[in-house]
Amino acid sequence: MDFWTRFKKNKLALGGSxxxxxxxxxxxxxxLLSPHDPGEINLQNVLAPPxxxxxxxxxxxxxxxxxxxxxxxxxSLKVGFASTGIAILIGIVLxxxxxxxxxxxxxxxxxxxxxxxxxxxxxxxxxxxxFLEPSIWNIMAIIGLTxxxxxxxxxxxxxxxxxxxxxxxxxxxIGAGDMRIIFIHILPNAMASILVAATFGIxxxxxxxxxxxxxGIGVQPPTPSWGNILTAGKDNIDIAWWLSFFPGLAILxxxxxxxxLGEGIRDSLDPRLRG
Amino acid sequence: MKIxxxxxxxxxxTLLSVECLKKYFESRSGFLSRQVRLVRAxxxxxxxxxxxxxxxxxxxxxxxxxxxxxxxxxxxxPTEGRILFDGRDVHRLPKEDMRSFRRDVQIVFQDPYxxxxxxxxxxxxxxxxxxxxxxxxxxERRERVVRLMEVVGLTPDxxxxxxxxxxxxxxxxxxxxxxxxxxxxxxxxxxxxxALDVSVQAQILNLLKDLQRDHNLTYxxxxxxxxxxxxxSDRIAVMYLGKIVEVAxxxxxxxxxxxxxxxxxxxxxxxxxxxxxxxxxxxxxxVPSPVNPQAGCPFHPRCRYRIRVCETQVPALTRTGxxxxxxxxxxxxxxxxxxxxxxxxxx
Numbered sequence: 001m002d003f004w005t006r007f008k009k010n011k012l013a014l015g016g017s018x019x020x021x022x023x024x025x026x027x028x029x030x031x032l033l034s035p036h037d038p039g040e041i042n043l044q045n046v047l048a049p050p051x052x053x054x055x056x057x058x059x060x061x062x063x064x065x066x067x068x069x070x071x072x073x074x075x076s077l078k079v080g081f082a083s084t085g086i087a088i089l090i091g092i093v094l095x096x097x098x099x100x101x102x103x104x105x106x107x108x109x110x111x112x113x114x115x116x117x118x119x120x121x122x123x124x125x126x127x128x129x130x131f132l133e134p135s136i137w138n139i140m141a142i143i144g145l146t147x148x149x150x151x152x153x154x155x156x157x158x159x160x161x162x163x164x165x166x167x168x169x170x171x172x173x174i175g176a177g178d179m180r181i182i183f184i185h186i187l188p189n190a191m192a193s194i195l196v197a198a199t200f201g202i203x204x205x206x207x208x209x210x211x212x213x214x215x216g217i218g219v220q221p222p223t224p225s226w227g228n229i230l231t232a233g234k235d236n237i238d239i240a241w242w243l244s245f246f247p248g249l250a251i252l253x254x255x256x257x258x259x260x261l262g263e264g265i266r267d268s269l270d271p272r273l274r275g
Numbered sequence: 276m277k278i279x280x281x282x283x284x285x286x287x288x289t290l291l292s293v294e295c296l297k298k299y300f301e302s303r304s305g306f307l308s309r310q311v312r313l314v315r316a317x318x319x320x321x322x323x324x325x326x327x328x329x330x331x332x333x334x335x336x337x338x339x340x341x342x343x344x345x346x347x348x349x350x351x352x353p354t355e356g357r358i359l360f361d362g363r364d365v366h367r368l369p370k371e372d373m374r375s376f377r378r379d380v381q382i383v384f385q386d387p388y389x390x391x392x393x394x395x396x397x398x399x400x401x402x403x404x405x406x407x408x409x410x411x412x413x414x415e416r417r418e419r420v421v422r423l424m425e426v427v428g429l430t431p432d433x434x435x436x437x438x439x440x441x442x443x444x445x446x447x448x449x450x451x452x453x454x455x456x457x458x459x460x461x462x463x464x465x466x467x468x469x470a471l472d473v474s475v476q477a478q479i480l481n482l483l484k485d486l487q488r489d490h491n492l493t494y495x496x497x498x499x500x501x502x503x504x505x506x507x508s509d510r511i512a513v514m515y516l517g518k519i520v521e522v523a524x525x526x527x528x529x530x531x532x533x534x535x536x537x538x539x540x541x542x543x544x545x546x547x548x549x550x551x552x553x554x555x556x557x558x559x560x561x562v563p564s565p566v567n568p569q570a571g572c573p574f575h576p577r578c579r580y581r582i583r584v585c586e587t588q589v590p591a592l593t594r595t596g597x598x599x600x601x602x603x604x605x606x607x608x609x610x611x612x613x614x615x616x617x618x619x620x621x622x
Binding site: 165166167169170171172173174175176180185188189 | 348377385408457
C-alpha cells in the first residue's frame with residue numbers, strides 16, 4: 001500500500017488537512033472574506049455581541065472581531081511557515097554536516113544542540129525580545145533560531161544511517177562529491193521525516209507566536225493577531241466572552257489541524273513508526 | 276585461453292597489484308573506554324589481477340574479502356600497504372587522476388535493493404556516472420542510457436521507473452548498467468548474485484560473462500559460493516581471516532586443493548553424481564575473531580594437519596608451482612623463516 005492509500009484511510013489526518021487547507025484559504029482571501037476593515041474603529045458599537053453585521057461581535061474599540069481574526073490568520077501562517085523554514089534550514093545544514101562528516105564536527109554541533117536545549121526556549125525568547133523591538137520579523141527569526149535543535153538531531157540520525165547504505169557507496173564509487181551525495185542522494189531520502197517534523201514545528205510556532213502576542217511582546221496592535229485579540233478579550237471576559245472564545249478556538253483548531261496532519265503523514269509514510 | 280600466458284607475469288599484463296595490504300578497523304569497547312581494539316579485516320594481502328581475467332575471491336563471511344574489494348576501489352583507506360592500478364598508487368592519486376580512476380574501476384554490490392537510490396529513476400541511476408564524470412548530458416546521456424539498458428537486458432521504456440518497481444534480477448541489471456556506464460577496465464563484483472534466486476543467478480552470471488567478452492573487462496569476483504566462483508573465475512584466491520591462504524588457476528584449485536582450509540571448503544560441496552562418495556572434512560570450532568588474532572598460522576586452531584611450527588609462525592604465501600601459491604608450512608619447502616611481510620611472495 002502506498003502513501004496516499006494509507007493517508008486517505010486515516011480520518012483524523014483528513015480532518016487535519018481540511019483544517020489546514022481551510023485556514024490557508026481564509027488567509028489568502030482575507031481581503032475578500034473579511035466583512036469590515038480590520039482597523040476600522042466604531043466607538044458607537046463597542047463590545048457588541050455576535051450579530052448579523054458582526055458575526056463574531058466587536059472588540060473594545062468597536063472593531064469587527066471576524067475581520068480581525070481573518071487578517072490575524074495571515075500572521076499566524078506567516079510566522080508558522082517562516083520560523084519553521086528558518087529552523088529547517090539550520091537543522092538540515094547542521095544535521096547533514098554532523099551526520100555525514102562525524103568526528104569532532106559532529107561532537108561540536110551536538111554539544112551546541114545540547115546547550116540550546118538546556119535553555120527554557122520560551123524564556124529565552126522573552127529575554128531576546130526584551131532587547132529587540134517586538135515586530136513580526138523579529139518574532140519569526142527568534143522562533144526559528146530557537147527551534148532548530150530537534151530537526152538537527154533528526155537529520156543527523158537519518159544521515160548517519162543513510163550514509164552507510166550501499167547506494168551512497170555506489171555514488172562515491174562513481175566519483176560523486178560530498179555535496180552531490182549530501183543533497184542529491186541522502187537528503188531526498190531524509191525528506192519524509194523532515195516534513196513530519198516541519199508540520200509539528202508549524203503548530204508549535206503558531207502557538208508560540210500567539211503566546212507572545214498575548215503577553216504583548218509579539219505582534220503589536222493595531223496589527224491584528226489571534227494572540228493580541230485574546231489579550232483584549234481577557235480584560236473583558238466577564239462581559240464579552242466572544243472576544244476570547246473565537247481567537248482561542250482558532251488557535252486550538254489550527255494547532256490541532258497541523259498536529260493531526262503531521263501524525264497522519266508520519267503514520268502513512270511508515271506504519272511501523274506509529275508510536 | 277588467457278591463463279598461462281601471465282606465468283612470467285610481465286607487468287604489462289598486470290592491471291592491479293595489491294601489495295602487503297592491511298586494513299584494520301578500530302572498535303572501542305565502551306562509551307568512555309580508552310581501550311581501542313583492532314579488527315584486522317585485511318591482514319597483509321598480496322595479490323595480482325591480470326588484464327582480462329576474472330579473479331575469484333572466496334572465503335566465509337568475515338574473512339575480509341568485501342573489505343579488500345572496498346579498499347581496492349578506494350571506498351576505504353588502507354592502514355598499510357598499497358594498491359597499484361595500471362602501475363600507479365591508487366591511494367596517492369592526484370585529484371584529476373582520481374576522476375579517471377573512478378571511471379576505470381567500478382563496483383557491483385551484493386544487495387540490489389540497497390544499492391539503488393529509491394528516490395531516483397532507472398534513467399538517473401544509470402546515467403549518473405555519465406553526469407558526474409562529465410562524459411555527457413541531456414539528450415546524449417539519454418541515448419547512452421537507452422543503449423546501456425539494452426546491453427544489460429532491460430527495455431528502455433522502463434527508464435522512468437523507480438527501483439521498487441523492478442524485480443531483484445532487474446535491479447541487479449540496473450546496478451550492472453551503472454557500473455559499465457563509464458567503460459571501466461576493472462569491475463569489482465561484490466557477491467553480485469548472492470541475494471538473487473538461483474534461476475536469476477544464472478542469468479546475471481551469463482550477463483557478466485557476456486559483458487566481459489564484449490567490453491574486455493577484468494573482474495574481481497567476490498563470493499562465498501564456491502560453485503559460482505568456480506563457474507566464473509580464471510583464477511581463485513581463498514581468503515581466511517584477512518589473509519590469502521591459496522591462489523591458483525581455477526581448474527587446479529578446484530581439482531586438487533592444497534591448503535587444508537581450501538580442502539575443507541571444497542569437501543563441503545555436495546556431490547553431484549549419484550553413488551559417488553567423498554570424504555567430508557568437518558572443521559571444528561568457529562572462525563577465530565579477527566580482533567585478537569593468535570600467533571602463527573591463522574588456520575592452525577582448526578587445522579587437522581597442524582604441526583608445532585604452525586602455532587608460532589605465520590606461513591608466507593609461497594609459490595609452489597605453475598600459477599599457484601599456498602600459505603602453509605606443510606606445503607612447499609619453505610617452512611622456515613619467511614615472515615608474512617615478505618614481499619617476494621606475490622601472486
